[in-house]
Amino acid sequence: MSRSRGGGQRTILISSPKGGSGKSVLARHLLVSAAQAGLQSIGLDFDRQQTLTKWSMRRAQTRDAFPDFADVPVAPVVLQDWRASLRQANGYDLAVLDTPPSVEDHLPAIDGLARAANLVLVPAVCTQDDVEAVGPWIRSLTDKGFRAVVVLNRANRRTSSFARMRGTLIKAGPVCPTEIPQLEDIHVPAVKGLTLLDYSKSRGIAPFEEIWAFVRREIEL
Ligand SMILES: Nc1ncnc2c1ncn2[C@@H]1O[C@H](COP(=O)(O)OP(=O)(O)OP(=O)(O)O)[C@@H](O)[C@H]1O
Numbered sequence: 001m002s003r004s005r006g007g008g009q010r011t012i013l014i015s016s017p018k019g020g021s022g023k024s025v026l027a028r029h030l031l032v033s034a035a036q037a038g039l040q041s042i043g044l045d046f047d048r049q050q051t052l053t054k055w056s057m058r059r060a061q062t063r064d065a066f067p068d069f070a071d072v073p074v075a076p077v078v079l080q081d082w083r084a085s086l087r088q089a090n091g092y093d094l095a096v097l098d099t100p101p102s103v104e105d106h107l108p109a110i111d112g113l114a115r116a117a118n119l120v121l122v123p124a125v126c127t128q129d130d131v132e133a134v135g136p137w138i139r140s141l142t143d144k145g146f147r148a149v150v151v152l153n154r155a156n157r158r159t160s161s162f163a164r165m166r167g168t169l170i171k172a173g174p175v176c177p178t179e180i181p182q183l184e185d186i187h188v189p190a191v192k193g194l195t196l197l198d199y200s201k202s203r204g205i206a207p208f209e210e211i212w213a214f215v216r217r218e219i220e221l
């Protein structure tokens with residue numbers, strides 16, 4: 001049953017010029033949040049590595065034994081064929097689009113997906129390398145009129161570099177008020193196609209709950 005506030009399907013594009021910044025981790029936590037909220041949601045995996053697709057196949061296997069875990073379908077799709085790929089999300093309340101890192105090689109497709117999306121999320125690890133790449137990227141997205149927000153990842157608030165990186169990105173574009181901390185055990189549930197959110201007592205779920213609440217408000221879902 002859908003609990004959308006109306007206004008049709010919503011689409012979130014997750015895109016970053018940097019590899020390993022947390023795009024797929026963010027995608028699967030948003031998809032699980034949406035499913036747990038009773039929304040019909042689908043992941044579209046535009047990355048040829050198919051990280052999100054493989055995760056969802058492991059999840060399907062886990063659900064064979066433990067069907068209480070929310071169903072999260074993911075379709076592997078092709079970036080060159082982005083327009084047709086989007087149609088796979090027809091009928092769903094929410095589509096979360098996971099993409100490969102090399103945005104420079106796929107600019108027309110990423111632009112097309114950003115135009116189709118209600119929100120672009122740009123995960124950024126709190127390092128100089130990520131910030132140098134993500135600053136211009138978030139600026140170019142907002143200059144083109146897209147609603148885009150940076151989500152800081154692997155953050156450690158106690159370090160001075162965190163505050164510096166955050167400050168640099170805030171000058172470049174909107175930044176989500178909640179960051180994802182460095183979580184040593186984030187990959188553990190992924191082995192079974194799960195996320196931290198699938199265990200209500202997990203340490204580390206609060207940031208993902210906050211980011212989901214923020215995103216939901218942003219896209220009026
Ligand atoms: N907050 C975090 N704490 C600890 N490890 C993390 C965190 N976020 C991501 N990782 C780890 O970093 C690696 C990269 O994450 P992820 O696959 O989500 O990045 P990505 O942006 O999708 O990468 P790619 O560009 O290759 O698609 C994974 O091994 C993941 O478990």
Ligand SMILES: [Mg+2]
Binds near residue numbers: 025099
């Ligand atoms: Mg990925």
